[in-house]
Amino acid sequence: MSRLLETIASSEDVRGLTLAQLEQLAGELREAIITTTARTGGHIGASLGAVEIILALHTVYRTPRDKVVFDIGHQAYAHKLLTGRREQFGSIRQLDGLSGFLKRRESPYDVWEAGHASTSLSAALGMAVARDMRQETHQVAALIGDGALTAGMAWEALNHIGHLKTRMVVVVNDNSMSIAANVGAFSRYLTGLRSAPGYTRLKQDIEALLEAVPVLGAPLIRTAEKVKDLARHAVVPGNVFEELGFKYFGPVRGHDLGDLIPVLAHAREFEGPVVVHVITQKGKGYRPAEERPMQFHGPGPFEVDSGRFIKKAGPPSYSQVFSETLVELAEKREDIVAVTAAMPDGTKLELFGDRFPGRLYDVGIAEQHAVTFAAGLAAAGMRPVFAVYSTFLQRGYDQLVHDVCHQQLPVLFGIDRAGLVGSDGATHQGVFDLAFLRPIPNLEIAMGKDERELRNLVTAALERPGAVAIRYPRGQGRGLDLSGPPDPIEWGRGEWIHQGRDLTLVALGPMTYTALAARTELEQLGYRVGVVNARFVKPLDTALLAEVAASSGALMTLEEHVVAGGFGAAVLEWASQEGVSLPIRTEGLPDEFIDHGPVPHFLEHYGLTADAIVRKAKSWLGPVKRRA
Numbered sequence: 001m002s003r004l005l006e007t008i009a010s011s012e013d014v015r016g017l018t019l020a021q022l023e024q025l026a027g028e029l030r031e032a033i034i035t036t037t038a039r040t041g042g043h044i045g046a047s048l049g050a051v052e053i054i055l056a057l058h059t060v061y062r063t064p065r066d067k068v069v070f071d072i073g074h075q076a077y078a079h080k081l082l083t084g085r086r087e088q089f090g091s092i093r094q095l096d097g098l099s100g101f102l103k104r105r106e107s108p109y110d111v112w113e114a115g116h117a118s119t120s121l122s123a124a125l126g127m128a129v130a131r132d133m134r135q136e137t138h139q140v141a142a143l144i145g146d147g148a149l150t151a152g153m154a155w156e157a158l159n160h161i162g163h164l165k166t167r168m169v170v171v172v173n174d175n176s177m178s179i180a181a182n183v184g185a186f187s188r189y190l191t192g193l194r195s196a197p198g199y200t201r202l203k204q205d206i207e208a209l210l211e212a213v214p215v216l217g218a219p220l221i222r223t224a225e226k227v228k229d230l231a232r233h234a235v236v237p238g239n240v241f242e243e244l245g246f247k248y249f250g251p252v253r254g255h256d257l258g259d260l261i262p263v264l265a266h267a268r269e270f271e272g273p274v275v276v277h278v279i280t281q282k283g284k285g286y287r288p289a290e291e292r293p294m295q296f297h298g299p300g301p302f303e304v305d306s307g308r309f310i311k312k313a314g315p316p317s318y319s320q321v322f323s324e325t326l327v328e329l330a331e332k333r334e335d336i337v338a339v340t341a342a343m344p345d346g347t348k349l350e351l352f353g354d355r356f357p358g359r360l361y362d363v364g365i366a367e368q369h370a371v372t373f374a375a376g377l378a379a380a381g382m383r384p385v386f387a388v389y390s391t392f393l394q395r396g397y398d399q400l401v402h403d404v405c406h407q408q409l410p411v412l413f414g415i416d417r418a419g420l421v422g423s424d425g426a427t428h429q430g431v432f433d434l435a436f437l438r439p440i441p442n443l444e445i446a447m448g449k450d451e452r453e454l455r456n457l458v459t460a461a462l463e464r465p466g467a468v469a470i471r472y473p474r475g476q477g478r479g480l481d482l483s484g485p486p487d488p489i490e491w492g493r494g495e496w497i498h499q500g501r502d503l504t505l506v507a508l509g510p511m512t513y514t515a516l517a518a519r520t521e522l523e524q525l526g527y528r529v530g531v532v533n534a535r536f537v538k539p540l541d542t543a544l545l546a547e548v549a550a551s552s553g554a555l556m557t558l559e560e561h562v563v564a565g566g567f568g569a570a571v572l573e574w575a576s577q578e579g580v581s582l583p584i585r586t587e588g589l590p591d592e593f594i595d596h597g598p599v600p601h602f603l604e605h606y607g608l609t610a611d612a613i614v615r616k617a618k619s620w621l622g623p624v625k626r627r628a
């Protein structure tokens with residue numbers, strides 16, 4: 001049997017294949033996804049689960065003329081392989097390689113870009129409305145997971161689509177999983193639909209149809225009219241989608257192309273909005289991923305044969321230290337409650353949940369709700385802690401301003417993955433949080449230089465009267481000893497580690513260690529260099545800054561965050577208000593979206609390594625002045 005994948009240059013080539021060939025191609029796609037992600041890491045579980053859906057979509061829809069919008073885009077590896085990117089596929093998530101999500105500049109088949117969940121329905125509706133306004137005829141489909149359907153944004157779109165009755169197809173990829181097991185009443189509802197009578201009848205009708213039409217592909221699509229009858233039988237009385245104004249087809253077996261293709265073909269021709277409810281298995285076709293779907297959601301490299309992760313052993317991550325500190329504190333305080341928005345594993349709050357199962361709430365992919373839910377808990381006397389990736393907190397901004405800070409409620413935000421994140425790239429960089437948090441009254445913001453300070457800060461933050469945001473980076477800490485009780489922290493005070501007459505490096509978070517390394521080199525060259533570990537962005541330690549300004553010739557701020565609105569900007573605001581004439585230079589990230597690639601590469605590229613800081617300091621300060 002000759003291989004097919006190498007013969008597919010675009011989705012056009014998929015449309016001429018028979019059912020047997022499509023099934024063969026599904027196997028080849030899986031093989032490519034498994035062997036590549038084993039080397040690069042990536043979203044293998046979701047991508048394996050969506051292989052047949054993607055094949056069926058490209059068979060039935062005239063992509064890219066018909067628009068297929070992928071929610072998040074982490075499940076779209078088969079789509080990349082089928083749309084002219086097979087040869088570059090090995091570069092996925094690597095520097096200058098293919099993105100791990102969709103990218104409009106990568107391909108005309110990528111009609112929408114996302115890394116955050118639940119945008120697909122709104123975007124697809126926008127495209128469908130634009131089509132209708134221009135009197136065009138193509139179809140628009142959105143592929144959304146059951147996890148992404150837990151977000152309010154998806155429901156805002158369903159509400160609007162049902163109201164407009166716009167012609168479009170919503171394919172719900174239901175694998176009962178978000179990253180962890182999916183949660184919520186709607187997830188339970190979807191599970192209930194699986195055993196509804198519509199499923200069996202739909203299946204029987206499809207089988208009858210297939211007996212009449214043995215060869216799949218184009219001929220079958222032309223028989224889509226015959227499939228129309230299926231719709232009548234597939235309606236489940238009282239189905240929530242039907243009540244909202246959609247036609248509901250399903251549930252459909254999502255790894256059976258013989259089921260998927262005729263149903264999608266019929267949905268394509270339907271005049272109004274349609275939901276096709278597809279049942280899939282995350283990790284399908286690779287046993288370790290089927291058995292451990294959470295670990296195989298987005299792993300690093302692994303051995304294909306054993307499914308063992310190739311992970312460097314090392315110190316605990318910042319996320320783990322954050323969660324373990326909460327456990328430590330919660331042993332003595334019953335008011336501490338933890339909240340996660342579908343990330344119990346990534347944030348490591350699962351450790352908290354293991355110890356206190358009744359005190360961890362997973363709200364689903366619902367960051368806005370998570371923030372206001374936490375505000376409600378705080379208003380009723382609890383001490384809620386919401387651990388959330390910096391990038392996903394962007395979703396909960398109004399709730400942070402209006403519900404938490406305006407009411408002066410003591411919610412602790414653990415801002416995980418603050419800074420550069422690496423291979424997830426532009427949609428996931430945690431580099432904007434200081435800029436959007438700093439202007440909010442009644443919010444204090446801190447970042448420790450290492451995991452020991454993170455622990456100290458978390459402990460102190462839970463004694464504060466109002467809201468606190470503590471940033472910490474992705475990845476492992478420095479392996480510091482965390483035995484013994486946390487050290488007391490003087491709230492609002494930075495740490496003046498070294499004094500220096502020529503220049504003081506004022507660093508935020510782990511950049512303090514970079515500053516210390518730069519100082520060592522600069523001192524060897526004869527410069528007198530001070531180092532401050534800022535610790536607090538708000539309140540800013542202005543007393544310390546004033547002392548530094550009085551004793552140092554220049555000041556350079558360092559942060560892994562965009563310069564605009566960041567920590568350095570806070571220092572500049574203070575300096576201008578106080579009339580400080582000291583030369584100040586702010587070092588951080590530029591005003592651009594930073595793509596995927598190794599964090600050290602970008603630190604080098606943007607001049608945030610010790611060597612780069614030495615170079616900048618030398619050229620800024622000029623030659624060493626000889627002193628008497």
Ligand SMILES: Cc1ncc(C[n+]2csc(CCOP(=O)(O)OP(=O)(O)O)c2C)c(N)n1
Pocket residue numbers: 046049072074075115116117144145146147148149173175177178179282341342343365367392395
């Ligand atoms: C707003 C937002 N919050 C959290 C995430 C992290 N995240 C990425 S994939 C995922 C699970 C998505 O589940 P589902 O939509 O069912 O797709 P599946 O992976 O199961 O195919 C989550 C929580 C995200 N991408 N966006």
